[in-house]
Structures are given as structure tokens and as C-alpha cells.
Amino acid sequence: MRRATDPQVGDLELAGLDALELPIAPRQSVAWRIWRATWPQLAAAAVVIGIWQLVVLSGVKQPWQLPGPLVVGERLLSDLGDSRLLMAIGTTLRRIAVGFGLALLIGSAIGIAIVRWQFLRTAIASLITGLQTMPSIAWFPLAILLFGLSEQAMLFVVVLGAAPSVANGLIAGVDHVPRLLLRAGRVLGARGFEAYRLVILPAALPSFIGGMKQAWAFAWRSLLAGELLVIIAQQPALGVRLQLSREFADAAGLLSTMIVILVIGIVVDALLFGRLDTAIRRRWGLLEGRE
């Protein structure tokens, strides 16, 4: 008669069962985790550079067309100490920040409107997906006609390229909120706006972040394409540098700038969105057994 005589026994049993049922997470040192996360990337980079060197050594292309990794590396080092490259990076980053920020606002607003009002979904949801398949470069002639060779033209295309991904991420997230959670929210009394704010949007967050990540890639690509076409005087930008390097047949400079573009793209994707994504998945317990 355990409960009848001593209620404390029941509590102890409950506490014991709780302790036994909790998973035990293996501890790993920070250095080991960093090494495990980075060595495959370092290895992949080494392989790519190795192939590049082999192609250069094979002599299919002239050295002035395709310089080797060493030459480009030296050029990159000297460029990084050059204020013109830093200014170009600054201009491009400022543009992407504004463009991506606008895309985020507009995409979220459209996404929310579409999940809220069914007729809007019927009307424009497929149009938005269609917009995503349109290559951003195809917008530039129109953008230049509308806005001239200006920052607005670039922003226009960046927003058009990125906002649909943001909207789609949000819509997909809301569509896939588990019915059980919706029901739990209703039972707790979350109705209308509160249901969106407290249950539906938080539940849609992982998908929304996925949409943001994709939007970043589209925005970055659209902007660089735009900077090749829309060259504004006194405004050094990464795209402009590519174009000028080609005109002066400066292959080492061209490749050095390309590496900068690639690295920025990867760093923002991995450090910003990748981390955000991992943090959320860890909170939700979706990474169990994968770490």
C-alpha cells in the first residue's frame, strides 16, 4: 500500500522515473566541435584549389587568362590592404542590407496577407512562385528604363528577387503548423490575432528562416548581376570591380574580387542564417541524434 501509507514514496517514485527517463547528452569540448565542423570544409577548399592549380599547370589557358592560386592569393592579400576594395565592399554591403531589409518587410507583409485572406492566395500565390522562377537579370532592362542607372534600379530587382522567397517561407510555415498545436491554441483560448502572434507565427518560424536563407541567396545574386550593369560614377562596388577587371584583362584582380564575393556569400549564409537555423532547430529538439 504505497500511496495510502506514505504519499512521499509516490513523489520519490515519480522523481526517480523522471530522472531515469531524461536523456543523457554526451559532452564534447568546444575545440573538438569546431574541428569536426570545419575540417570537411577545409578539405573541400584544398581539393578545389588543387584542381585549379592542375588546370593552370596543364596549360590549356594562358597565364594572363587564368592565373594560378598563388598569384591570385597574393593579389587578394594586397587588395585587402587597399582602401578601394574596402570601399567597394562597403557599398555593396550597404546595398544588400537595404535591399534585403526591404525584401524582408515586403515579403513578410505579402506572406501574412496571403495566409490571412484566402482570396489573395487564390489570386496571387502562384504569381509569387512564378516570380521566383524569373531570372533576376531579366528584370534589369525594365528596371533601368524605370529608374535609370541608379541604386533604385538595383534595389527594385533585389527586392523582386528576394521578397517572394520570404513570402513563400512564411506561407509554407503557416500551412504546415501541426493541427495538434492549432487545436491546443484554440483550447487555451487563442483566437484571431492572438492565435497568429502566440501560436501560428512562432510555429512557422523554422520555415520562415528557411525562406530568409533562400531570399539571401537570391538577393546577393541579383545585386551582383545589377552591379555589372548599373555602374554609378564615384561608387566603387564589387560588381563594378569585376566589370573593370574584365575590361582591363586583369584576371588576377577579377578572381580576387570573385573570391571576396564568394566568401561574403558563404559567411553571411553560414554565420547568420545557418546559425539562426541551427539555434531554432536545437530549441525545438529537431537536432537530436544528429550532433
Added chain:
Amino acid sequence: MSATLPVSAPAPFEVLTGGGQQPAISVRDVHKVYGPRGSHVLALSDISLEVQPGEFVCLVGASGCGKTTLLNLVAGLDKPDAGEMVVRGRRALLFQEAALFPWLTAAGNVELALRLAGVPRHERHDEARRLLGLVRLEGFADKRPHELSGGMRQRVALARAFAQKADILLMDEPFGSLDAMTRDLLHDELERLWADARFTVLFVTHDVREAVRLGDRVVVLTSRPGRVAEEIPVDLPRPREPGDAAGAALVARITTRLREEVRRHATRH
């Protein structure tokens, strides 16, 4: 509540219940139909049921008896097609899955319920921890649902239901997915909490042992359509023990009744 209070609800219940107390839940001649006209399924037919305040009533039935349908009606998630339904008090509903929000901690889940129940911000933190203490989870306030075991999640869900200031707890096979040992301990827990606070419970289960272990009364439902076949009072002293002989006899009796009901459907095709 006393019998002299002015009553807006239908009067016949006064007569039916005999005593002066208003039932917490009264369901009278309720019909519920699913599907389009012509090919519809009658889920509940002429169901009548009363639950007194502070009473613990278990609903058992085989598949297709409309247990969950009935619970959804009482919870206000669905509307009956015919009949009367009066519920006096705030309701909270617990499912077989804990249905915790994975982006919130255990305490966060309870605080969300408090917020939706209109509890002011500065009171929520302490109140959530007090409620988690009731289900013996004070040490797990900052854990996320995936860090807790199934039984612990279900206890957080229980704390969340208490946060709704509910006096009527509607439970839909809440321990159905737990292992036997955890379930036994949670029966003890639920019984203790109920003995302390005396809320009303309508508990749906397909497990006859569980129904006899917990209920003041076991209501046996027929299947397709769901009707009340029999109401069996469980006059066993509390706190109850799972192995009790009188309880076992009652379990056997109800099980036999349910099997008859299942057999009845075998001959209908």
C-alpha cells in the same frame, strides 16, 4: 452553489439529479452526425449524461463509440446537431499528446496559458512555477518539451490546463501513449490533485482498468452510434490501489459488457 440560486438553465435537471446542486456538465438527447447528407454517419445518438461538480466520471467504449466526439462537444470545439448541452464552469481539454509548444520552455507553455487566461504579466512567472510545482516539475521549468519524457510532458500539459483556471477538466485518453509504470504514477498524481482541488473531470479512455482506477462513475458507451449503455458507480475507497479485488471484479464486469457490444457489431454485416 445552492438550489435557491436563480437558474437560467433548463429546469428538468433539478428533478433528475434530485439534490440541489447544478450539474457541471449536462448533456441531454444530443445527436451528432458526420459527413454529407445521404452518406452521413451517426456518431452520437440520444446521448444523455450528467456530471456533478467535483465528480470524476470516466467514459469507456470500444472504437467508434464517439468518445472523442462527445468530449469535443463538451469542450465547445464542435456543436451538436440536436439536443441540449449545458456546461457550467471553465473548461480545459487535455489530449493524448501533450501538445506543448516546442518553441517554449515548460514554464513558458504554462505562462502562455496564464496570459491567455488574462493573468497580469508580473504574476505569470511565479504562478507558472507554482503550477509546475503542483505536478512535481518545479525543477524543470526551463526545460524545453523535447528535453522531457512523455510522462513529464503530459504533466506540463496538466499544469497548463490548471493555468486556464478551469474547474472542468476534459481528458481525452491523456495517458494512452505512456508506459504502464508512468501511467500508474500519473494516476496517483491525478487522484491526489483532484482530491486536493476537487475540480470536475470527464475522462475518456478505452482502458477499463484506468476507468475503474480513477472514476467515481464509469459510463459505458455503445458504438456506432454512441449511446449510454450503462452507468456504473465505483464505490471503492480512495486512494485506490490498482490490484484491488473489488476493483478487479468491476473491471471484469465492464469488460464483458464492452465485449458484448463489440460482438453485436460482428453480426450486423
